Amino acid sequence: MEISLGVWVALVVGGHLGCPFLGEMLTFLWYFKILRRPDEFINAKRAKYGDGVGMYRTHLFGTPSIITCLPAVNKFIFQSEEAFSLNWPNVDLVGSSSLVAVQGSSHARLRSYVINVISKPNALRRIAGLVQPRMVAAFESWALKGRIKAYDESKKVTVENIGKLFVSLEPGPLLDTIDKFIEGVVKGFRAHPFNVPGSAYHSALQCRRQLEAIFRVELEKKRNRKEAVKTDLMDGLMQIKDDEGDKLSDKEVIDNIVSLVIGGYTSTALSTMWAIYYLAKYPNVLQKLREENMIISQNKNGDFITSDDISKMKYTNKVVEETIRLANIAAFVFRSVTKEVEYKGYIIPKNWTILVWIRYIHTNSENFDDPMCFNPDRWNNPAKPGTYQVFGGGPRICAGNMLVRLQLAIFLHHLSVGYKWKLLNPDADMMYLPHPRPVDNVEITFSKI
Ligand code: HEM
Structure with missing residues (x-):
């Protein structure tokens, strides 16, 4: 008897597809938005269907899907790029030649360019010097205000640093405009990709086009300069050559600047916001952090x-x-199944979606x-193999992971040596969509030590 793949999966992988059309979306929202206990969504599945290999079938975000939530199966998905491709439904928003939109050898080629300009030791050395003046100025201004919302302020300093790092822009009206357009594009990622006037997606596309236009002007200015100087990431992407001596096209440079700007914006701002939050909640950690950084600061004699x-x-x-582990900025990542695959006896059907539930790995007491x-000392020993997937894994592992780690360390240095702060709403509720954060955006009093 022939058996359809859908039924086959239904027989072996625990889980259910929920009600027609909505699938399990209401249950998902119940755990994420109403109960505010997102990890219970997976715990409920484990309790009902057992652990198995850490795969559950479901229907979420409009498609039949398989959730994966144990280290080994997540790793399998991350590393099998041929069968599980990163497939943005809204590729127009990320740009068709951006790192996140291309596959296979084109992806490997583009990734080597991007890694060169944001992750190599020389790049990080330059970046460390570039980001500090804005961070120091931001802390000064926060102390003058005395009371701030850490997330809102972190976004401002992040966009200033993005402007400087990516296209050498100083704070001013152009950067404010860029900020507005980035926010517009980010909103579009959460919207259904219906490109009709008035829709969030349509307006996000407009914002992306405006960003593209701004960056194209910057690119032309650089091209018309007399000498080729390398001062920012756009210069880096314009000048770098691969082993065959080929350079990136203008479209590739612009698409990648736009996608790095977008990839770096919310993630960096949320990481710094969470650092402020956790340090306020764990004064013993702040104390140890301050001690280490005071010694460094004294040795630097005022230098960065x-x-x-x-x-x-x-x-x-x-x-x-520890901040990045516990913040869980990316709760899960999506993959499209491009061909039927078997994993430990279970069939993963073609055209289904995989939700690699990385958040669960970091909030699970088995790991x-x-x-x-919030216990930084847990990092005295490395995490158990495969249990730290905050940046994904395999060929698509976050291209900005070194950059965000560097920026966060610099942020912690200046914050801990110079300032004290207090949460105004220490028991504020959490929200988990689209990213985890306290509902008050971490409102604090802030002053010099
Ligand atoms: C704590 C902060 C961050 C977290 C938690 C994070 C998380 C992730 C994750 C989970 C992925 C993998 C997505 C997938 O496999 O589908 C990813 C990819 C990526 N991230 Fe990040 N990210 C962070 C910061 C950044 C920053 C600062 C940048 C850039 C400035 C960046 C740029 C990218 C890019 C370009 C990719 C795609 C890589 C590729 O497809 O080859 N990320 N990030």
């Missing part, structure tokens, strides 16, 4: 810290890792002791 200093700041780096406690 360098990426070499940061590599020696052992406790600070643990605080960075981290007392997982919801």
Whole structure:
């Protein structure tokens, strides 16, 4: 008897597709928005269907899907790029030749360019120098205000640094416009991709076009310069050559600048916001952080810290890792199944979606002791193999992971040596969509030590 793949999966992988059209979307929203306990969504499945290999079938975001939530199966998905492709439904928003939109050898080629300009030691050394003046100025201005919302302010300093790093822009009206357009594009990622006037997606596309136009003007200015100087990431992407001596096209440069700007904006702002939040909640951690950074600061005699200093700041780096682990900025990542695949006897059907539920790995006590406690000392030992997937894995592992770690360490340095702060709403509720954050955007009093 022939058996359809859908039925076959129904027989072996635990889970259910929920009601017609909506699937399990209401249950998902119940756990994420109403109960505000997102991890219970997976715990409920584990309790009902058992662990198996950590795969559950469901129907979410409009498609039949398989959730994966254990380290081994997540790793399998991340590493099998041929069968599970990153497939943005809204490729027009990310740009057809951006890193996140291309596949296979084109992806590997483009990725080597991008990694060169944002992750190599030389790049990080330059970036460390470039981002500090804006961070220091931001802290000064926060102290003058005395009371701020950390997320809102973190977004401002992040966009200033993005402007400087990516296209050498100083704060001013153009950067404010860019800020507005970035926010517009980011909103479009959460919207249904219906390109009709008045829709969020339509307006996000308009914002993307405006961003593209702004960056094209900057690109032309650079091209018309007399000498080729390398001062920012756009210069880097314009000048770099691969082994065959080929350069990126203008479209590739612009699409990648836009996607890096967007990839770096919310993630960096949320990481710094969470650092402020956790340090306020764990004064003993702040104390140890401050001690390490005071010593570095005294040795620097007023100079900025360098990426070499940061590599020696052992406790600070643990605080960075712990912040990123617990913040769980990316709860899950999506893959499209491009061909039928078998994993440990289970069939994963073609054309289904995979939701790699990375958040669950970091909040599960099987992987981290007392997982919801902010404890940088847990990093005295490396995490158990495969249990730290905050940046994804395999060929698509986050291209900005070194950049965000560096920026967070610098942020922690200036914050801990110079300032004190207090949460105004220490028991504020959490929201988890589209990203986790306290509902008050971390409102604090802020002053010099
Ligand atoms: C704590 C902060 C961050 C987190 C948690 C994070 C998380 C992730 C994750 C989970 C992925 C994998 C997505 C997938 O496999 O589908 C990813 C990819 C990516 N991230 Fe990040 N990210 C962060 C910061 C950044 C920053 C600062 C940038 C850039 C400035 C960036 C740029 C990218 C890019 C370009 C990719 C796509 C890589 C590729 O497809 O080859 N990210 N990020």
